[in-house]
Amino acid sequence: MKTIRIMLDFISGPLWKDVFDTQKKELVTGIDIVDNDEYLQQLNEEIQALYSSYYKINYKDEPVYFDEEQEKADKEKMLGLLEKLISRLNEINDGSFVIDDRETERVRNL
Numbered sequence: 001m002k003t004i005r006i007m008l009d010f011i012s013g014p015l016w017k018d019v020f021d022t023q024k025k026e027l028v029t030g031i032d033i034v035d036n037d038e039y040l041q042q043l044n045e046e047i048q049a050l051y052s053s054y055y056k057i058n059y060k061d062e063p064v065y066f067d068e069e070q071e072k073a074d075k076e077k078m079l080g081l082l083e084k085l086i087s088r089l090n091e092i093n094d095g096s097f098v099i100d101d102r103e104t105e106r107v108r109n110l
Helices: 038-052 068-073 075-092 104-108
Strands: 002-006 019-021 026-028 055-059 062-066 097-101
Touching: 002 075, 038 075, 068 075, 075 097, 075 104
Parallel strands: 002 097
Antiparallel strands: 019 026, 055 062
């Protein structure tokens, strides 16, 4: 059984994509029902854009600055998006994967 990891990182959506698809020429999860679900991919991109917006380049005398205050201000928005993402994953899960959510609790504790 495969695992879907939910992790946030700069310019990476919460769906951890670690398989290179030679047909699509991009990273994917390797789970077709996940990779081909348009709504799920839209949520992934929306969360990625929000999280990546916290990174500032050459800001406050730092080459890369992470805006923790903005992340805290967006806490409820991010939790809502993560909830939608996980709900959709549960909805389409045909038993071929499990969800390893490494972000919801972290965000909840901000």
